[in-house]
Amino acid sequence: MLDIIISIFLILGAGFALVGSIGLLRLPDFYTRLHGPTKATTLGLGALLIASMIYFSSRGEVSLHELLVTLFLFMTAPVSAHLLAKAALHLRIRSEVDLPKDEQSKP
Amino acid sequence: MLANAILIAMALIILALVLNIWRVVIGPDITDRILALDTLYINAIALLVLLGIHMTSAAYFEAALLIAMIGFIGTTALCKYLLRGDIIE
Numbered sequence: 001m002l003d004i005i006i007s008i009f010l011i012l013g014a015g016f017a018l019v020g021s022i023g024l025l026r027l028p029d030f031y032t033r034l035h036g037p038t039k040a041t042t043l044g045l046g047a048l049l050i051a052s053m054i055y056f057s058s059r060g061e062v063s064l065h066e067l068l069v070t071l072f073l074f075m076t077a078p079v080s081a082h083l084l085a086k087a088a089l090h091l092r093i094r095s096e097v098d099l100p101k102d103e104q105s106k107p
Numbered sequence: 108m109l110a111n112a113i114l115i116a117m118a119l120i121i122l123a124l125v126l127n128i129w130r131v132v133i134g135p136d137i138t139d140r141i142l143a144l145d146t147l148y149i150n151a152i153a154l155l156v157l158l159g160i161h162m163t164s165a166a167y168f169e170a171a172l173l174i175a176m177i178g179f180i181g182t183t184a185l186c187k188y189l190l191r192g193d194i195i196e
Contacts, residue, residue, distance in 0.1 A: 025129060
C-alpha cells in the first residue's frame with residue numbers, strides 16, 4: 001500500500017519536472033519561458049521530496065530533514081525568478097508583446 | 108513496483124536534464140542560459156533524491172541541500188552581475 005503511494009508521488013514529481021523542462025524548451029520568448037521551470041519543476045521536486053519523506057519514515061524513525069530542502073527551494077525559487085525577470089527587463093530582452101517601462105534604468 | 112517506479116522517474120528526470128542542456132546550448136540570450144542552468148540544478152537535486160531512495164542512504168540529502176544553496180547563490184550572483192555590472196557593491 002505504502003509502495004503504491006510512494007510510486008504515485010515519484011511518477012507525479014518526475015512528470016512535473018519533465019513538463020517544466022519541456023516548457024523551458026518550447027515556449028516562444030523569455031518571459032513565457034520563465035513560467036515553466038519556476039513553477040512546474042519546483043512542484044515536481046516537492047512531490048519527489050514528499051515521496052522520499054514517506055519512504056524513509058516507513059523504515060523506522062521519522063525522517064524530516066527533506067523538509068529543509070523543500071522549504072529552502074520554495075523560498076528561493078520565486079526570488080531567483082524575480083531577479084531573472086528584473087535582469088531581462090534591464091537588458092530589454094525581445095518579447096512577443098510590449099514590455100512595461102523599466103523604472104530603475106532611467107537616466 | 109517501487110524499483111520500477113524509481114527507474115521510470117530517473118528516466119524522466121534524465122530526459123528533463125537533456126532538454127535543459129539543449130536550452131543552454133541554443134539559448135538566444137544570456138538570461139535564457141541562466142534560467143536553463145537554474146532549472147538544471149533543480150533537476151540535479153531531483154536526481155540525487157531519487158538516488159537516495161534507490162540506494163536507501165540518507166547521505167544524499169546533505170549533497171542535495173548543498174547543491175540547492177550553491178545553485179541559488181550562483182543564480183543570484185549572475186543576475187546581480189547583469190543588473191549592476193558588479194556582484195558585491
